[in-house]
Structure formats: C-alpha cells, structure tokens
Amino acid sequence: MAKGKFGTIDTTPSGRYRARYMYHGVRGSKTFLTYGAAGEWLRKQEKAIGLGSWVSPREQRKQDKARKALTVGDWVVQCIERRKLRETTRATYMRTVTNRILDPIAPGHRVEDITRLKDIPATELTKQDVYRWWDAVKTTYPDTEEQNIKAYKQLKSAYIEAVDRDMVEVNPVRIPKATERHNKNDLCLPTKEELLSILECTPDRYKLFTVLLFFHGLRIGEVIGLEVKDIICVEDIKSESQYKVQIRQNVQRLEHGGGQAVTHVLEHTKTSAGVRMIDFLPAFNAILEHHMECYADSGTVAIPMDTKFGGGTREVQLLTVTAKGRPVWDTSYREVLRRAKVKAGIPKERKITPHSGRRWFATQLAESGASVKTAGALMGDKDTDTIMNVYMKVDESRLSGAMTGINDYLLEEGVNVSLVGGA
Numbered sequence: 001m002a003k004g005k006f007g008t009i010d011t012t013p014s015g016r017y018r019a020r021y022m023y024h025g026v027r028g029s030k031t032f033l034t035y036g037a038a039g040e041w042l043r044k045q046e047k048a049i050g051l052g053s054w055v056s057p058r059e060q061r062k063q064d065k066a067r068k069a070l071t072v073g074d075w076v077v078q079c080i081e082r083r084k085l086r087e088t089t090r091a092t093y094m095r096t097v098t099n100r101i102l103d104p105i106a107p108g109h110r111v112e113d114i115t116r117l118k119d120i121p122a123t124e125l126t127k128q129d130v131y132r133w134w135d136a137v138k139t140t141y142p143d144t145e146e147q148n149i150k151a152y153k154q155l156k157s158a159y160i161e162a163v164d165r166d167m168v169e170v171n172p173v174r175i176p177k178a179t180e181r182h183n184k185n186d187l188c189l190p191t192k193e194e195l196l197s198i199l200e201c202t203p204d205r206y207k208l209f210t211v212l213l214f215f216h217g218l219r220i221g222e223v224i225g226l227e228v229k230d231i232i233c234v235e236d237i238k239s240e241s242q243y244k245v246q247i248r249q250n251v252q253r254l255e256h257g258g259g260q261a262v263t264h265v266l267e268h269t270k271t272s273a274g275v276r277m278i279d280f281l282p283a284f285n286a287i288l289e290h291h292m293e294c295y296a297d298s299g300t301v302a303i304p305m306d307t308k309f310g311g312g313t314r315e316v317q318l319l320t321v322t323a324k325g326r327p328v329w330d331t332s333y334r335e336v337l338r339r340a341k342v343k344a345g346i347p348k349e350r351k352i353t354p355h356s357g358r359r360w361f362a363t364q365l366a367e368s369g370a371s372v373k374t375a376g377a378l379m380g381d382k383d384t385d386t387i388m389n390v391y392m393k394v395d396e397s398r399l400s401g402a403m404t405g406i407n408d409y410l411l412e413e414g415v416n417v418s419l420v421g422g423a
Helices: 035-051 057-069 072-082 087-102 127-140 145-164 192-200 204-215 220-224 282-294 330-344 356-367 372-379 384-391 396-412
Strands: 008-011 017-023 026-032 231-235 241-247 250-256 261-267 276-279 301-304 313-316
Touching (some): 008 035, 026 035, 026 057, 072 145, 127 145, 192 204, 204 220, 204 282, 204 330, 204 356, 220 330, 241 282, 250 330, 276 372, 356 372
Antiparallel strands (some): 008 017, 241 276, 250 261, 301 313
C-alpha cells in the first residue's frame, strides 16, 4: 500500500489500483487500471476539497448515472452550443456533425457503423467505436475528405472537454493521422488563362464579383458583404482613375431549425486581419466602372446582423445584388461559376472553386517576391502556415524557367564549361 499526503493507493486481487481517502467521515474510493491514474484522481479530489467544489461519492454516483443517459450525439451538441461562437460558425459546426453523426446523409444513413455512434452512451464510447465510425465514414464518403475531417475534429473536441470535466479518463477519439489530408494535390491551382476564360463566360452582373474573388484574394463572404461605399476612387499621379477596395465585413448564410429556414447575416470578417484596404488591379478598371454604372444603384436592403456585430438589422447598399435587388447567396454564385466553367470548357477534373482564387492570388504574390506577411496582410490572414502550406502552390510550368533563370545568371557572371578540369 502506498500512502501519500492525501489518501492511499493499494492493489486489488485483480491487479487494478484502488485509490481511497476519508473526508469529514465520508469514505471515497475508486479503482483504476494504472497507478498514475489513481494518483491523479486523488489529487483532483484533494483540489476539489480545497476549492470547495468537492462532491460526495453518493452524489457522484447520481451524476454518473445521469451521464450514462447522455449519448455521444447529445454531448457533441451540448459542447457546440456551449462555446462562444458566431451564429454562422455554430450553424456550420452543427451542419457538419448532423451530416456525419446525428443524422447522416445518404448513403451513410444506412451504414450501421456510422448511425450507431450517436446513440452510444457518452461515457462508454471506446476507441474501437471511434475507429468503426471513422473507417465507415471514409469509405462511405470518399469524395468529401474535408467534411469528414471536420466532423472528426468536432467529435475529438467534445471529448477533450469530456476529459476536462472528468466524464471520461482518456479521450477515445485518438486516431493517428486522422486529420491528415490525403488529397492535398487535388487543391486546384488555376492558371491565369483558365480564370480569364471563366471571367469571360460569366454574366455581366457577376463579372466584378468574379474579379474580386479570383484576382484579389477575397473570401466569398467578403465579396458578398462589400458595399458600394467600399469602392474608393483616388487620383494617381498619372491622372488615371485608381481604385481601392475596403473590406470591413462578411455576409454568411445562416440556417435555422435544421436548415428549414435560411437567412443572410452580416458579421465581422473571419479574423481581425480580415479588415483591410487593398488596391484594385487597374487591368480590371473597365469591368469595375461598367458595374458601378449598371448594377451598383439598386437601393438598399435590410440584413440581420450577428449579435457580435451589434445585433438587429442594418440597411446596406451592397456592391453586388441579384436582378431582383437581393443579396447574393453563396450557393447561387457557385451555380453561376459552374455554368461559366462549362461554357469556358474547363474540364470537371479541374476543381476550380471560389476558394481557388485565394490559392492563385497567394501564389502570384509569392512569385512576384512578396513576403508571407505581405501576402497575409493582403489576404486578411494572420496564419502564415496556412498561407504557405495551403494557399501558396508551386506552378510546375515555372520550374524549368526558374532553373533557366539561374543558369542565365551564372552565364552572365562568366561561369562556363571551360572551368572544368582547371584545378
């Protein structure tokens, strides 16, 4: 028997470790697989006594019984609802766990290894249960790796909190490399020619939207949220019109009641770095000026604001609206983009999405000599790792040119084959 400052630990006939203590005439005890876990439990009990948050073993048993009635699905939802999140972020998280855990979409709705997860008692989830679910998810939804990983992360996050709250001793959601993306190379780096072809095949009303998305590195929610006043005209030294774009806010789609009702919501940019002022590329001035003349005077619309953005509603004069004068849905623009790609003859395997513009923009900045911090400032992203590892891609067509450039530089300095054998 080992005795410390608080409580004792002894070994049971089965080889497990039993931790025991006495407090105000009440005996507490619990068995564990390892000595370390038993010691950690004693330390937590001692700390709880010191903080005045100690719970008697009888009351603890009542709480444990209630916890056993709590399912994995219930617990994941509780964790998401408890966090301080934007309304749109919370809705996105809920949509993710609904589609993979709570109410899996087809074909997963008929796969037992996926559907059983949500009904398992939260405190009884095992690593084997998680592996069964994860293997089935990867097999059933092979083309949605990103969504699969996001669902896994939500489950893991919920069980990190479960460990913190002493609901479980060890996090069962621990699959090595589960969040490693195997299809990184599928992230398409579009060519300038592809983007210009898509732009040419885009309806006039959405040309400026496309220019900002693909050639200026804006997020789709930032483009939707731009107001007419965010386009600022200045005079340069050449007396030629020059424009700047002020990014101040974001507009996202918010689903209510399990997706039954959908509204727009005005909110802060994704991060504080998202608030920025960038130059508009003069090469597209004609498109901007045509848009301002033909589409930017459609009146104002009232958009609900996120609670963290002040709440209520605000009248805004959006830069781009539909033919009926309403805000653009991100899903509607994706359909505009799909049709433009088909018309431009872009092959289906070239997965050019609204986010592809950020990869193209970051890569162009890198190739033009901009630092990662400069790219981050222009793209509204503080995470330099994301910029380097996700957005900046290698344009393989330039590899030979890069080596040729080095070779030409060496030749200019007088380096040639005559140096061979000169030693």
